[in-house]
Each structure stands twice: as C-alpha cells, then as structure tokens.
Amino acid sequence: MSPSFIDALLAAPRPLVMEVKLRDPHGADLLGPRTVTDLVTRYEQAGAPCLSVVTGRWFGGTPRLLREVTAATQLPVLQKDFLTRPAQLEAARALGASAVLLTAALLPATSLTRLVTTALDLGLTPFVEITEERELDTLPRIAECVVAVNNKDIRTRERDRGDLGRSLRLLPALRAAGCRAPVSASAITDPHDAARLLDAGYAALLIGTSLMRTGDLTGWLADLDAARAGVAA
Numbered sequence: 001m002s003p004s005f006i007d008a009l010l011a012a013p014r015p016l017v018m019e020v021k022l023r024d025p026h027g028a029d030l031l032g033p034r035t036v037t038d039l040v041t042r043y044e045q046a047g048a049p050c051l052s053v054v055t056g057r058w059f060g061g062t063p064r065l066l067r068e069v070t071a072a073t074q075l076p077v078l079q080k081d082f083l084t085r086p087a088q089l090e091a092a093r094a095l096g097a098s099a100v101l102l103t104a105a106l107l108p109a110t111s112l113t114r115l116v117t118t119a120l121d122l123g124l125t126p127f128v129e130i131t132e133e134r135e136l137d138t139l140p141r142i143a144e145c146v147v148a149v150n151n152k153d154i155r156t157r158e159r160d161r162g163d164l165g166r167s168l169r170l171l172p173a174l175r176a177a178g179c180r181a182p183v184s185a186s187a188i189t190d191p192h193d194a195a196r197l198l199d200a201g202y203a204a205l206l207i208g209t210s211l212m213r214t215g216d217l218t219g220w221l222a223d224l225d226a227a228r229a230g231v232a233a
C-alpha cells in the first residue's frame with residue numbers, strides 16, 4: 001500500500017511538494033511544449049515525494065488534469081481547487097488524489113470541520129491552507145492534517161508578490177497548536193529562501209511556478225541542497 005500524503009512528506013529527505021500548474025496568476029502558460037506526463041516523470045526523477053496539481057480554472061486547470069497526473073504516477077497527489085463540499089472530496093479520491101486542499105479563509109468553521117473529518121474518513125490527507133493565526137483556532141484533528149501557510153493572497157488570485165515573512169511569523173503558532181506537518185506554500189522562487197524556510201523548521205515546502213519555469217530543475221534542487229548543507233554547517 002502507498003504511504004499517505006502526510007507520511008510521504010514527513011519521511012522525505014528533500015521535502016518538496018512539486019506542483020503541476022498550467023498557468024501563472026496572470027494567465028501566462030507554464031507548461032510550454034511539455035506534456036503533463038513528461039513533467040510528472042521529470043518531477044519523479046528529481047525525487048519529489050509528493051505532487052500537487054492545480055485543477056482550479058483561475059490557473060488553467062480542470063478536474064481532468066488531476067486524472068492525467070494520477071495516471072502518470074504512484075506518488076501521492078494533492079488536488080488544489082476550491083473544495084467546499086464532501087462530494088468533491090469523494091470525486092477527488094475517485095480520480096486518484098491522496099490529499100485535498102481546504103482553504104480556511106474561504107470556509108466557515110463548521111464546513112471546515114466537516115470537510116477535515118470527511119477527508120480523513122476517505123483516507124485523504126487534509127491539506128489546510130491558512131494565512132492568519134486565528135484560523136488555527138477552529139481546526140480539528142490538526143496532527144492528522146498538513147497545515148500550509150500561503151504566502152500569497154488567494155482572494156486576489158495570488159497576483160501579489162507574496163510574503164515569506166508570513167510563514168516565518170506563523171510557524172511558532174503552528175507548532176504550538178500541535179501541527180506535525182507545517183508547510184510553506186507559494187511565492188518561493190529562490191533555493192536560498194527555500195533552505196531558510198526549511199532551516200526555520202518547516203517540515204516541507206510547496207512550489208509551483210518556480211519549478212515549472214526553471215529550465216534547470218536539477219540545478220535548482222542542487223542549489224537548495226547546497227544552501228541547506230551551508231545552513232547546517
């Protein structure tokens with residue numbers, strides 16, 4: 001049996017969730033001449049422990065894209081979309097997802113509780129995204145969730161430049177609330193910044209645009225590894 005999304009992430013030596021995302025927030029194409037299968041294979045070869053796929057239409061996605069990704073890999077896959085109903089979580093599982101995005105800012109507390117419970121009952125890892133400390137107050141079963149700090153603002157379609165300081169500021173509150181798998185997500189463009197976030201105590205990072213855009217994925221990851229070794233020395 002494959003490991004759950006959260007277990008695969010926590011066991012990874014280089015804990016990056018590599019994201020399949022067809023368009024940037026301004027509508028620019030990120031895939032280029034590659035196929036989705038080429039990209040998934042490349043991420044796998046690069047050692048990704050888990051993948052993410054943006055199926056939200058703001059970023060050029062569709063539910064069919066989730067199936068394309070899960071058909072091309074055995075790795076645990078996160079579906080990133082505006083998921084608000086239990087039926088959408090059942091559909092995600094049927095299409096092969098292992099984790100589902102739940103955006104705390106967009107969900108009333110009662111819905112968030114119901115969706116976390118439903119996801120866990122279905123064997124899916126809830127990937128709960130927050131931008132403010134108070135969103136942790138109503139989050140149930142936090143030790144079983146991945147909790148991601150989004151460095152951008154989804155309410156403005158992530159057209160802002162992002163604020164990695166938000167991740168650094170919120171990490172102590174995440175740990176204090178019992179989160180085992182804190183993730184920093186969005187706007188991570190530089191391997192040195194990525195190393196800094198991991199060194200600060202993040203269990204993992206989620207990176208889309210930078211990995212989609214780099215012409216040298218191996219080099220990007222080598223720079224991250226070198227920066228982490230430097231940080232640790």
Ligand SMILES: O=C(O)c1ccccc1NCC(=O)[C@H](O)[C@H](O)COP(=O)(O)O
Pocket residue numbers: 019021054055056059080081082101103129150154158185186187188206207208209210
């Ligand atoms: O964050 C959301 O609520 C969301 C909902 C629906 C579709 C996408 C959503 N977020 C997208 C992302 O958060 C980013 O694609 C992801 O964090 C990677 O960001 P980046 O590295 O800046 O491309």
